[in-house]
Amino acid sequence: MRKSVLVLVGTLVIGISLSLAPAIAQEAVDEAAFVFAGRFYSEHLEDQLNPLGPFGVDYEDNFLIGGGYQRFYLGPDWLRFGWEAGATVGFGEDVRGEAWAGLVGRFDAISIGQVHISASLTAGMSAITNTIGIETERVAPGANPHLLFYVAPEIGLSLDSQPNLEAFMRVQHRSGGWGLIGSMGDGHNATSVGMRWRF
Numbered sequence: 001m002r003k004s005v006l007v008l009v010g011t012l013v014i015g016i017s018l019s020l021a022p023a024i025a026q027e028a029v030d031e032a033a034f035v036f037a038g039r040f041y042s043e044h045l046e047d048q049l050n051p052l053g054p055f056g057v058d059y060e061d062n063f064l065i066g067g068g069y070q071r072f073y074l075g076p077d078w079l080r081f082g083w084e085a086g087a088t089v090g091f092g093e094d095v096r097g098e099a100w101a102g103l104v105g106r107f108d109a110i111s112i113g114q115v116h117i118s119a120s121l122t123a124g125m126s127a128i129t130n131t132i133g134i135e136t137e138r139v140a141p142g143a144n145p146h147l148l149f150y151v152a153p154e155i156g157l158s159l160d161s162q163p164n165l166e167a168f169m170r171v172q173h174r175s176g177g178w179g180l181i182g183s184m185g186d187g188h189n190a191t192s193v194g195m196r197w198r199f
Contacts, residue, residue: 030080035067036194038172040090042134044186045151045173054169054191062092062133064172064190070104078109084122088172090132090190100126100150116163118156126150126174126187135174135188144182148174156196166196 040062041047050056068086075081084104090096102124110117127147131139139145154170170192176184 030072030198032070032072032196032198033067034070034086034168034194034196035065036168036170036192037063037065038190038192039063040092040133040188040190043189045171045175045189048171048191054171057191059191060092060133062090064088064090064098064192066098066192067194068100072104072106078107080106080108082106084124092132094130094132096132097129098126100124102150111160114160116158116160118158118166118168120154120156122150122152122154124150128174131188133188138184138186140183143176143184145174145176145184145187146182148181148184148187149177150174164198166198167193168196169193 040060041057042060043057047057048054066086066088068084070082070084072080072082082104083102085101086099088098090098102122104120104122106118106120108116108118110119125147126149128145131145135145151173152170153173154168156166156168158164158166172188172190172192174187174189176182176187178185
């Protein structure tokens with residue numbers, strides 16, 4: 001089961017790459033690699049929309065570290081589209097592996113003085129080896145949490161003096177889409193911070 005899930009995610013990455021390949025000759029390619037660390041919380045994605053933001057949710061004693069790669073093909077400099085793939089290791093109550101892949105859109109048109117602000121959204125699929133924390137409790141009888149939808153909203157900051165180095169905060173979200181996949185509702189959410197190198 002686990003091998004088939006990872007093969008499915010790998011197939012998704014290859015499919016995205018091939019579908020976007022014709023654009024390579026006409027559009028400038030930009031790429032990025034990133035690393036991050038974070039902490040899982042027991043509430044839902046939308047619970048970040050509170051006056052305290054990421055400081056207003058209940059965190060678990062479960063953490064994650066990970067990294068990924070992005071490749072953008074389409075759009076003007078201020079609004080780019082491409083794909084993203086990455087992996088995390090979760091740890092705390094247990095150890096959990098995750099791999100994800102999806103499409104990503106990035107908005108790059110806000111500057112305040114020397115500070116540049118970006119916003120992005122990744123949407124795709126996430127495969128895990130096993131559940132951890134609140135996600136374990138959310139698995140109803142007959143449900144399968146191993147392959148779920150993946151969504152990652154993100155805010156990034158960079159300086160004019162170092163435009164290719166960016167600090168960011170993102171929320172890692174897994175969900176069955178109200179039962180569309182695996183008979184799952186919400187899966188797991190984590191707040192994370194990291195660094196990205198664009199090239």
